[in-house]
Amino acid sequence: MTALIFDCDGVLSDTERDGHLAAFNATFEHFGLPVRWTEEDYAEKLRIGGGKERLASLLTPGFIARVALPAEETLQQQFIAQWHRYKTAQYTTMVRAGDLPPRPGIARIAAAASAAGWQLAVASTSAEQSVQAVLGHVVGTELAEKFSVFAGDMVPRKKPAPDIYVLALRGLEVDPSEAIVVEDSSVGLRAALGAGLTTVITQSSYTIDEDFTGAALVVDTLGDFPAYPTRVVTNPHQLDIDATVTLDDLRALLNARPTP
Missing domain, CATH: 3.40.50.1000 (HAD superfamily/HAD-like)
Known part of the structure; x- marks a missing residue:
């Protein structure tokens, strides 16, 4: 068949520009993260497959220190998962509202x-x-x-x-x-x-x-x-x-x- x-x-x-990008930025604002991706920034992030993986790209030593994340990778991944759940909920709300x-x-x-x-x-x-x-x-x-x-x-x-x-x-x-x-x-x-x-x-x-x-x-x-x-x-x-x-x-x- x-x-x-x-x-x-x-x-x-x-969905990328008007959906995912907006949802990522809403997530950064909600959690007080010092990040806001422009359309140009997000074009680069699209080279990375997966939303959690794009969030993980933030985890440079400077960023980790700035937002006081724990040094243990397993704990960092818990933060990534939390951010991603929020981002997915924001995005899904936009879709169901007919915004995309x-x-x-x-x-x-x-x-x-x-x-x-x-x-x-x-x-x-x-x-x-x-x-x-x-x-x-x-x-x-x-x-x-x-x-x-x-x-x-x-x-x-x-x-x-x-x-x-x-x-x-x-x-x-x-x-x-x-x-x-x-x-x-x-x-x-x-x-x-x-x-x-x-x-x-x-x-x-x-x-x-x-x-x-x-x-x-x-x-x-x-x-x-x-x-x-x-x-x-x-x-x-x-x-x-x-x-x-x-x-x-x-x-x-x-x-x-x-x-x-």
Whole structure:
């Protein structure tokens, strides 16, 4: 059975700038931490997979001394976990309030894939609670229930390691030749390619200038015509895309995979 696997942040919704960044900064303010990430700062942090891992990047010797954190690493990790729980709650509240709009084409193509009998999944290094909130908001509760969700700390290594996609393939019981991924970043692309997966890129606000070498297709969005027609950026297989990326386009990309 064919599977369609989505990343979450930047793919289901352009969550990073207006969601995660705002939630991180609200967390810093709440705990009295002497940090405020700008959009430029956060662009750098996005090179690190996982929210707890981004928070852990704060733990320089100077920062630890400034906020009087304990020297023991296990105790420091308890603070990271506490900050991350608060940040996740802030972010989830924003999602459920409808503050983060869905990206064009996601609900449309997920519904088409479901109707065609495809398996649906999300593979993300974000917290599972956050992913579930975004997913339900973007595709609706009924369709969200048909998704398998692989997220958060289910794997020891975050993207660009392929672990989360390897786990998804195992959980869905499909071969890489039977699954296609929608990602938005070079980090996610490397993870998907590392698992042997055909990958479509939908550029997000933070990833427009990234290197997407190896992607089967790069577009601005999957498209919702007429309000949001798809703009094709890179089309190695010369698909005839007319206004939106369709399920037939995804089938064509899977069929275009080189024979092992």
